[in-house]
Amino acid sequence: MASAKPRIKVPKSAVKGEVVEIKTLISHKMETGLRKDKDGQVIPRQIINKFTCTFNDKVVFSADWHPAISANPYMAFHIRATESGKLEFTWHDDNGETYSKSANLAVS
Amino acid sequence: MTRKISTARVTRRHVLVLTGAAAAVAGTGFLPSIAAADKAALDAAIKKTIGDANVQSGRITLDLPQIAENGNTVPIGVEVDSPMTANDYVKSVHIFAEGNPNPQVASLHFTPASGAAKASTRMRLLKTQNVVAVAEMSDGSVYRETVEVKVTIGGCGG
Amino acid sequence: MTTERKCRMQAKQVFGVVAATAALAGFSSVAHTDGDWGKYQVGDLRSGYTYAEPETRAIQDDDFENPAMLTLDYGAELWSAKDGEANKSCADCHGDAAKSMKGVGARYPVYYQPWGKLINVELRINECREKFMKAKPYKYESNEMLGMSAFVKYQSRDMPVNVDIGGPSKDFFLKGKEFYFQRRGQLDMACKHCHEDNAGNMIRANLLSQGHSNGFPTYRLKWQKVGSLHRRIRGCNSQVRATPYDYGSDEYVNLELYLAWRGRGLPVESPSVRN
Numbered sequence: 001m002a003s004a005k006p007r008i009k010v011p012k013s014a015v016k017g018e019v020v021e022i023k024t025l026i027s028h029k030m031e032t033g034l035r036k037d038k039d040g041q042v043i044p045r046q047i048i049n050k051f052t053c054t055f056n057d058k059v060v061f062s063a064d065w066h067p068a069i070s071a072n073p074y075m076a077f078h079i080r081a082t083e084s085g086k087l088e089f090t091w092h093d094d095n096g097e098t099y100s101k102s103a104n105l106a107v108s
Numbered sequence: 109m110t111r112k113i114s115t116a117r118v119t120r121r122h123v124l125v126l127t128g129a130a131a132a133v134a135g136t137g138f139l140p141s142i143a144a145a146d147k148a149a150l151d152a153a154i155k156k157t158i159g160d161a162n163v164q165s166g167r168i169t170l171d172l173p174q175i176a177e178n179g180n181t182v183p184i185g186v187e188v189d190s191p192m193t194a195n196d197y198v199k200s201v202h203i204f205a206e207g208n209p210n211p212q213v214a215s216l217h218f219t220p221a222s223g224a225a226k227a228s229t230r231m232r233l234l235k236t237q238n239v240v241a242v243a244e245m246s247d248g249s250v251y252r253e254t255v256e257v258k259v260t261i262g263g264c265g266g
Numbered sequence: 267m268t269t270e271r272k273c274r275m276q277a278k279q280v281f282g283v284v285a286a287t288a289a290l291a292g293f294s295s296v297a298h299t300d301g302d303w304g305k306y307q308v309g310d311l312r313s314g315y316t317y318a319e320p321e322t323r324a325i326q327d328d329d330f331e332n333p334a335m336l337t338l339d340y341g342a343e344l345w346s347a348k349d350g351e352a353n354k355s356c357a358d359c360h361g362d363a364a365k366s367m368k369g370v371g372a373r374y375p376v377y378y379q380p381w382g383k384l385i386n387v388e389l390r391i392n393e394c395r396e397k398f399m400k401a402k403p404y405k406y407e408s409n410e411m412l413g414m415s416a417f418v419k420y421q422s423r424d425m426p427v428n429v430d431i432g433g434p435s436k437d438f439f440l441k442g443k444e445f446y447f448q449r450r451g452q453l454d455m456a457c458k459h460c461h462e463d464n465a466g467n468m469i470r471a472n473l474l475s476q477g478h479s480n481g482f483p484t485y486r487l488k489w490q491k492v493g494s495l496h497r498r499i500r501g502c503n504s505q506v507r508a509t510p511y512d513y514g515s516d517e518y519v520n521l522e523l524y525l526a527w528r529g530r531g532l533p534v535e536s537p538s539v540r541n
Binding site: 173180 | 319322488
């Protein structure tokens with residue numbers, strides 16, 4: 001796969017004040033930098049080192065990841081549904097690339 | 109993962125000795141000297157993260173398998189008891205693995221908008237070891253919880 | 267602590283003793299807690315799912331949490347992507363995979379007239395690519411092939427494995443069966459020594475399953491990615507210190523038919539999650 005592919009699971013709607021679970025998964029090797037290849041050369045570290053979730057442009061949850069996070073990182077967390085709006089998810093790769101995905105949450 | 113490297117290099121005799129030790133559910137790593145070094149590295153990593161704050165116990169629930177089938181993918185859930193209001197919330201939960209080459213695993217940063225200080229992910233554990241969660245509250249107080257996870261060294265997984 | 271957990275701990279203690287004395291291939295028996303495995307058990311046949319730890323099963327139980335779905339999504343994208351000199355996609359001929367591919371994962375491998383031998387899903391995908399799309403074949407263990415084969419087999423999710431071993435398939439089936447019972451490698455072991463005689467017992471620190479093929483391609487925790495049935499068989503062959511056959515080799519495709527027949531009735535679980 002050319003580039004990391006994210007998946008997100010967000011409820012389409014929520015009742016005002018409800019705390020809802022958000023699940024995320026992204027394809028990534030999370031190369032630790034501790035492995036060696038067949039010739040004994042260290043395979044350079046390349047991980048996703050930061051994950052951020054914003055709701056209407058305000059950070060609601062973020063995480064710093066180290067090489068001990070498993071390949072194809074999974075992250076589930078919660079947000080309190082206060083108003084309808086847009087959730088944006090961003091993953092930051094060691095190589096400078098960012099991967100993103102967004103979803104709308106309707107609050108009634 | 110490093111495990112792959114180490115198993116590729118050890119002899120068959122080592123494999124038997126190592127797996128025997130792990131399988132006997134010895135609990136505390138393979139060699140006392142390495143375990144001690146792990147603990148020092150863990151303490152240093154925690155200190156670097158939270159400084160000299162007074163660490164209390166309680167409020168954290170860690171959901172971890174008692175025995176992890178494979179150290180590559182160990183599910184971890186963490187929950188901290190907190191009202192998660194603007195004045196009283198969990199700022200961060202730092203996760204450490206005492207027996208990994210680098211004890212840092214992840215830092216999870218919550219906000220009052222999180223609603224609940226509850227999250228889950230999957231991590232790598234090199235061997236049987238303690239997993240530690242340290243929670244920083246908005247009032248500056250710090251809590252800590254430790255859970256031991258036994259990591260299976262595979263028969264056909266080697 | 268659940269009963270099952272206790273059971274596993276004892277198993278490991280038992281194993282410790284065995285390992286101390288053991289030959290590399292030492293088995294130790296375990297009192298196994300039989301649960302109600304629902305669709306994952308058919309008569310005496312038990313899917314590899316039933317041999318996995320609860321945490322591993324939980325990852326498979328929720329399609330969202332199953333990392334194999336990332337690979338499958340990629341396969342789904344490729345399904346409708348035009349490729350090759352013919353500038354065709356799979357969808358151009360086969361339309362909606364949910365309809366056209368339904369059942370394929372349950373009945374393959376099949377006898378393929380133009381070759382005069384068996385063909386499995388992976389080889390069939392490449393046959394289409396070369397013959398009709400005029401495209402380069404996928405490498406057997408590439409993300410493209412794993413994604414596409416997972417996507418195709420997924421369309422038969424929960425259908426019972428039901429392969430045809432009669433007619434022109436019969437000779438190939440018998441060859442596959444012979445392979446299964448043939449000792450090989452420096453450890454001089456056949457498939458059956460682990461997966462028939464010792465299913466449910468520990469081999470060192472792992473619980474041996476019945477070795478069914480209904481969950482492949484699978485997300486294997488050890489691999490940290492999706493892999494094919496042939497990759498798994500190659501691993502088994504290496505572990506008995508035998509030289510593995512090639513991906514997609516006649517030997518493995520014949521064996522694949524035997525394995526499918528052996529696990530007939532189990533539901534297609536592709537893409538599953540295993541240790």
